Amino acid sequence: MTNLLAPKGSIARAARVLDVLSLAPDGADLTEIVAQSKFSKTTTFRVLASLREVNYVFQDPSTRIYRLGSKLAEMARNAEQVNVSAIAERGMARLAEMSEDTVFLSVPEGASSICVNRKVGAFPIRTLTLDKGDRRPLGVGAGSLALFCSLSEAQRATVCRVNKNWLAEYGATEESLASEYEFFQVNGYARNRGGVVRGMSAIGVPVITASGRLVAALAIGAIDERMKQERIEELILPGLKREARRLADRLNAMEKEQNK
Amino acid sequence: MTNLLAPKGSIARAARVLDVLSLAPDGADLTEIVAQSKFSKTTTFRVLASLREVNYVFQDPSTRIYRLGSKLAEMARNAEQVNVSAIAERGMARLAEMSEDTVFLSVPEGASSICVNRKVGAFPIRTLTLDKGDRRPLGVGAGSLALFCSLSEAQRATVCRVNKNWLAEYGATEESLASEYEFFQVNGYARNRGGVVRGMSAIGVPVITASGRLVAALAIGAIDERMKQERIEELILPGLKREARRLADRLNAMEKEQNK
DNA sequence: CCCAATAATTCCGTTTATCGGAATTTTTTA
DNA sequence: TAAAAAATTCCGATAAACGGAATTATTGGG
Numbered sequence: 127m128t129n130l131l132a133p134k135g136s137i138a139r140a141a142r143v144l145d146v147l148s149l150a151p152d153g154a155d156l157t158e159i160v161a162q163s164k165f166s167k168t169t170t171f172r173v174l175a176s177l178r179e180v181n182y183v184f185q186d187p188s189t190r191i192y193r194l195g196s197k198l199a200e201m202a203r204n205a206e207q208v209n210v211s212a213i214a215e216r217g218m219a220r221l222a223e224m225s226e227d228t229v230f231l232s233v234p235e236g237a238s239s240i241c242v243n244r245k246v247g248a249f250p251i252r253t254l255t256l257d258k259g260d261r262r263p264l265g266v267g268a269g270s271l272a273l274f275c276s277l278s279e280a281q282r283a284t285v286c287r288v289n290k291n292w293l294a295e296y297g298a299t300e301e302s303l304a305s306e307y308e309f310f311q312v313n314g315y316a317r318n319r320g321g322v323v324r325g326m327s328a329i330g331v332p333v334i335t336a337s338g339r340l341v342a343a344l345a346i347g348a349i350d351e352r353m354k355q356e357r358i359e360e361l362i363l364p365g366l367k368r369e370a371r372r373l374a375d376r377l378n379a380m381e382k383e384q385n386k
Numbered sequence: 387m388t389n390l391l392a393p394k395g396s397i398a399r400a401a402r403v404l405d406v407l408s409l410a411p412d413g414a415d416l417t418e419i420v421a422q423s424k425f426s427k428t429t430t431f432r433v434l435a436s437l438r439e440v441n442y443v444f445q446d447p448s449t450r451i452y453r454l455g456s457k458l459a460e461m462a463r464n465a466e467q468v469n470v471s472a473i474a475e476r477g478m479a480r481l482a483e484m485s486e487d488t489v490f491l492s493v494p495e496g497a498s499s500i501c502v503n504r505k506v507g508a509f510p511i512r513t514l515t516l517d518k519g520d521r522r523p524l525g526v527g528a529g530s531l532a533l534f535c536s537l538s539e540a541q542r543a544t545v546c547r548v549n550k551n552w553l554a555e556y557g558a559t560e561e562s563l564a565s566e567y568e569f570f571q572v573n574g575y576a577r578n579r580g581g582v583v584r585g586m587s588a589i590g591v592p593v594i595t596a597s598g599r600l601v602a603a604l605a606i607g608a609i610d611e612r613m614k615q616e617r618i619e620e621l622i623l624p625g626l627k628r629e630a631r632r633l634a635d636r637l638n639a640m641e642k643e644q645n646k
Numbered sequence: 647c648c649c650a651a652t653a654a655t656t657c658c659g660t661t662t663a664t665c666g667g668a669a670t671t672t673t674t675t676a
Numbered sequence: 677t678a679a680a681a682a683a684t685t686c687c688g689a690t691a692a693a694c695g696g697a698a699t700t701a702t703t704g705g706g
Contacts, residue, residue, distance in 0.1 A: 416653070416654060417652090417654085428655090431654075431656095450653090
């Protein structure tokens, strides 16, 4: 009999094993992986052997401990999100320090927005609406909304259609998004007024390279008291725009470099 | 009959499909992937379906084009090499600009050293000994040698034994490595005098965090004329040491952050 | 707007690679 | 040095992956 919780197919199994490893920065031995993955020892072993073959995992010959391998890292370098997140690190840190609030970085994937990085500022009341890895429909949340508003009319329409039910879960409709789009056009940033959490607001701006590619959105979230118009205009927005531009410039430089 | 060139096992097949995708920054459609991977359409399709299930690939619903997915990116963020490479970006750029020569970043993996990043300086004669992704036995090349020399005596011995034949391909022996180790102890950096390419030299230093973890090596390579003792002592070495320390400090800060 | 051509997806009988329990070997610990 | 634990290999049973063919969806003229 096959394990009820077991994913179907070797690829799903491999993914689970890799998951376990990615949560173990210092690696894990076979028994540990068996325990975490819930697969039989034999299966786990064979999956690991296959993954080792393609350099997705590496086994330290002396300790027999398994770690994520070089191939994975190499491939990841090609997966843009990683780069965006890594490159944004310093800028986000600057924003978090400057504003003392929480800074989010999101990237678009199809009709969704994925939070790929987060920096927490010094202010004691924190607004942790999004975790790293969280996925939301485009248009829900300040960063996600900034991404949505940077799409073409046709794309926005598609997103609304595709995500209709998902958007409804967050109380968003095509109309509400259209109204936020207007706001974005006029003010140059997207806002999120207590949509998900009451008493909390956020504003977001898109990150667009010189070649016109929409790569990410930067957003800052805080309790309403810290999101008055004056503070937004004098502190938050200039900061976001500055870092968004920097990030775009650096990504652009890397793009050029790649073509050499 | 199964394809002669086909890798064995679903995991190897999945890896090949991911390889194809990672070489296609703008994604690829099914036929393209079929062509590149040499698998049957059905197999390719099914592999992609499995990969999609675990978010390793993402298929744009409107264009049906496949790309590397969010999960891969998320996982990669945990694979240290990526971070090291991304974090080192600026420092390497500074070194490349300052020295005008070529800057290499290598990380250790078992008994090998993997080049994970490279920055080319302005000087017209370039010494591109290593590509991103290249793997060498520990001890071959300045960066790799710096890693080797930062190991314990027992580890060095193991490396020599394990890599014996591989080292021989590069004309290196236990004795030659021992002699370079002496040099490293005395001078605080590793050197590579035309070992691989005649007329070219390089020097490297290790990057070690405050907690004592050996994470990488930074190296600079140039033609011999630009690697005279004076230039090394006045320009190259101080630069390398400074950036190595900075990098170590940043990695250390991130390590602490992780434990929160 | 319809039809042809191309691409994507599903179906299905066959075969093979994967499965897990048990046996074996290696490594660690007492 | 023996006992215990962990890693690895073996093997028969079987589920899962295979690919060719059929089906469905999409695209690109005319």
